[in-house]
Amino acid sequence: MRIVANFILRFQLPLLLIAGLTGAFFLRYIPGTEMSEDVSTWFNDNDSVLIEYRDFQDTFNESQFLMVAYEWNPPFSGSELSYLSLLTDSLAKLPHIRDALSLTTVENISGTDYGLEIGALFDDDLPVTEVISNIRRHPFVYGNLISRDFHSVAIMLILEQNDDDTRSLSEFNQEVDTNLRNLLLAETARTGRQFHLGGELINNAAIEIMMERDIRLFFPLSMVISAVFLWLIFRNIFAILSPLLTVFLALVWVIGLKGYCESPITPVSTTLFALITIIGIANSVHLISQFRLEYAQRPDRKAAVLAGLTKAGTPCFFTSLTTAIGFGSLVTSSIPGIADLGIFAAIGIMSSYLLSIILIPAGLLRFPPPKPDSVTKQSNLTHTLLNKIADLNERYPLWVSAIFGIIVIVMALGIPRIRIEGSIIEYLKTGTRLYQDTQFLDRHLSGVSSTEIIIEGIPDCFKNPDLLTEIEAFQQEIAAHPRVSVSYSVTDYLKMIYRALNSDEDAYYRIPETRDAVAQCLLMYEISGGTEIEKYISNDYSMARISIITKQMNDQESNRLFALIDDFSDNHFTEYRVRKTGFDYLVNQLTRRIIATQITSLRTASAIILLLMLIIFGLRLGLLSLLPNVFPVVFILGLMGWAGFRLNMATAIIASVAIGIVVDDTIHFFTHFKYEYRKTGDIHRAMRAALTGVGRALIFASLILMTGFLIFILSDTRILMDFGILASIAIFTALLGDLFVGPVLLSSIDVLRKRFKK
Structure with a gap:
């Protein structure tokens, strides 16, 4: 990193010029960045589920x-x-x-x-x-x-x-x-x-309005919160302005890139504004903190900047990389909106790191340096706290290990209790107008959600009374489902027509008994100018539609309905092609992919980060470094089960994102520990020095991240609120793991000593 640091300090002005020109280039494309929330956000154009849905709309002019x-x-x-x-x-x-x-x-x-x-x-x-x-x-x-x-x-x-x-x-x-x-x-x-x-x-339309509101709220609020924390940490105007400029420019790059690539902003990608801001600020905190530590030892500004960038630049790179990997693992998702977030979040995080190592050193060399005495005074409180934590770790390592171990076991038991959110309307807070309107339509009328069943055979097959009777039986079967309001098909029109042709006698509200009688009913309806039946039968009578109108359903209710449909179709429509589509079916398929996203992204992120930790720290220390990060991931997944947080579009990414973010503190702590141990040769002294040396930056960086994620509570969408709460808790538990679990492990395992001294 020293070579890179020297290069950055030597070519400051050209690098600043390139960063500014890049920002100016992408700034042109920001006004053209659109917002989007429709089926294309959740399904690719070549996805068979979406193709079936559009074919249905074309066939029945829906x-x-x-x-x-x-x-x-x-x-x-x-x-x-x-x-x-x-x-x-x-x-x-x-x-x-x-x-x-x-x-x-x-x-x-x-x-x-x-x-x-x-x-x-x-x-x-x-x-x-x-x-x-x-x-x-x-x-x-x-x-x-x-x-x-x-x-x-x-x-x-x-x-x-x-x-x-x-x-x-x-x-x-x-x-x-x-x-x-x-x-x-x-x-x-x-x-x-x-x-x-x-x-x-x-x-x-309502969700797009919420997205616009979230962006107008998240970005300035995250900047204000970051500014407040930066002032509390550094009490220096430069230490506020330069990190904010860094993340602002990173956002210009990323949002401009989205506009350039014609990639729309979706409900989940509204989080980009706050994510890049708060994660980027955390890098700046570590860089400025390290500079202050170096400057307190040697009041030579250029030497302190070089030493600070050399020491903090490497762990900041790896923390940015692991966070980018956490988000980047989302590209494995088959849901376009989530994959898109993964790509641009990863680019934004690495852009923020690149800009921070260019802009922060440039500013440190030009703005007045802090007085060494002020640096010491500001860190007294946290220094005392960190020393007490070190005392606790040294005196009671077994108790610390036992307490965290018990918590992991208890929270792990909650993981199987995680449930999937199957209703899109439940993605919203109950106080929103859209949620309340949907509830009114569900309570008083039939609702606005639907599942469409398409049955396809040969021409004129749906003039067969036996087949029509099977469709009627199917409608009666699904009517028993508690969330089905009503179902419609060609049989409902035929029964109305047959009754009308027989003096409006209710006894004739049934399917005609012969093919000729069915054909006569259809002909009389057409001659009389009726057109509505065309919504449920094709012109050649080879394809019929059954429209099932439902109330909002959770995942279990949705699965029961589709199992009922499949069971009846397998037993009664064996000679026909049966397809499921409609908005409810799209949501059901989306929930299946949410589960796949949770599994594949977590697996991908974990594997890559494990490999990265092994490269950084070697086999033994690399494996050991993962243990403090098991705690926050298990804790957050267990909390989802115990506290009733549903798995949805936003919370599906929490595990992979969490492991990418929470490993950041571990990298900073373990890197500092390794440096101190090589210098002192004493594990306990190295643990204490690492805690007191990097602990203050870890605490404040975590506070910035936690508070930044809590901004999402203000969103009108419940899924972003849940994501913000869970991410904040994940960061807090990760901090606890790095302040307690990591130090206890490092100071207790003597087998690592030879490895550290290399």
């Missing part, structure tokens, strides 16, 4: 839909029906709304003397009792467009985006969401009604 719901009182009064009709018309006139379906516009099938009539569900002349009867007999309305207690109604908005629309999906979502909310806010102000929105577009 457009996105939104739900607008509100409570009406009294039900079916003239004024309420008039208002529902006016609101439906107003919503239908909004840009990009192809159709608006409500009680006043939905298609109703009834019988006449001449056959079928496709008309309105009711008119002004019908008594309320007949209106209620019509609603109860309409499977697509009852419980869906009106609640089963008749106190809530909904309007379904069918969206349409023109093929020649060149805007991004994010811009389209925001325009539709803004127009809709502005209209409904005006209606709330005028009528006092409270509206509840749901649908994929609403979710995506």
Whole structure:
């Protein structure tokens, strides 16, 4: 490292110029960096799950839909029906709304003397009792467009985006969401009604707004917190400004690179701003702290900068590298949003290190140095604390080992208790509007989540009454699932048509018994101008869709539903191709990949970091250096199980990220210990000197990291809040491991002595 340090000090101005020009280059691309939250964030374009989903949308001309719901009182009064009709018309006139379906516009099938009539569900002349009867007999309305207690109604908005629309999906979502909310806010102000929105577009638009808020909050707050801690540590304006400039420039590099690569900011990548800031500041703390220690011994500024960069530069490089590896291991994830975070976080962390070893020494040589006396006075408190910790480690090594060992065992028992979060809406805090609106739609109506089952056979096979009866039995089977609200298929339309053709007698609300009768029902429906059935059957009758509308489900409920679907399909649809898709299925597949991400990224990060530690410290010391880091990783995983933290998009990366971050303190401590032992030849003196020498920087760097991660508590998304809490606890437990477990191990194992002296 001394060669590198000499090079940096010799070519300061050219290196500063290159860093600045690189920043200016990437700064141009930051305004073009977009935000995105849709299925492409979680699935690659060539992913079979996403391809199946898009094929389903194309086959059945399935457009996105939104739900607008509100409570009406009294039900079916003239004024309420008039208002529902006016609101439906107003919503239908909004840009990009192809159709608006409500009680006043939905298609109703009834019988006449001449056959079928496709008309309105009711008119002004019908008594309320007949209106209620019509609603109860309409499977697509009852419980869906009106609640089963008749106190809530909904309007379904069918969206349409023109093929020649060149805007991004994010811009389209925001325009539709803004127009809709502005209209409904005006209606709330005028009528006092409270509206509840749901649908994929609403979710995506709301999450993008949360992302923008998080970025506006996380970045400045992390900078302020870092500045406060830097002042508490160093009491020097340079020691505040230069680290902040370092991380700011690193962020410009990384976010500009994302813009250059046309990589959007996703919900998980909003953490980049705080991550790079707080991790980068930690490097600066170690570099400046080491300089101050050297300057207190030799008041020669250039010599102190060279010695400080030589001693702290190497462990800072390896700590940055291990943290980058922790994040970089996420590239093994099949989830694009997580893999993207891994790439750019790793680049950002190493960029921050590179900039810190260029900018910090340059500043140290140009700004007034600290007075040696002030350095000593500021470290008295932590020096006393660290000496007491050293005394404790020397006097009670068995007790320290036993206490930490018991904690590891207890927390390890909690790991099997970790549960997966299967509901995307549970990614949000309960106080957010989106969460509350979704809960309203789940409680009062059928909900907005769906699973789609596609059954494919030969042309005209779905005119076979036996096959249609199997589909009806399938719908009855899945209706027993507690989170299934309702299911729709071609059989529901056929039963309505058959009843209408038989004087609207309820006894005929069943599937026709012959193929000819089925064909006649379909023909009469088409002649009468009906079109809605096309959503559930292909034109050649070779492919049918069963749409299962569900409440929000956790992972266990979702797995039970798909097991039920697979079991029935394997036993009853053996001659047909059956595919699962829909939003619920996408979420279910996403949770499977979250588990895989947890396993593969942790395995990859652990293997690479183990290899790195062996290279740095050799076989014996390298293996020993991992033991203090087992404690925080096991503790955090056990805590997830015992405290009920769910495995989700953010917490899935906590183990690999944690092992990358927590090993940093170990590298600093073990490197310092190795240096002190070679100098003194006494393990106990070396342990104490290492603790008092690097311990202060470890404590304050950990405090910066902990406080920085706790910023995520302020996010509207619960997954980022959980990630922040768990990461902060991981760093705290890692600090305890390095202050207690590492020193006890080093001072207790004599077999290492020869290794250290080499």
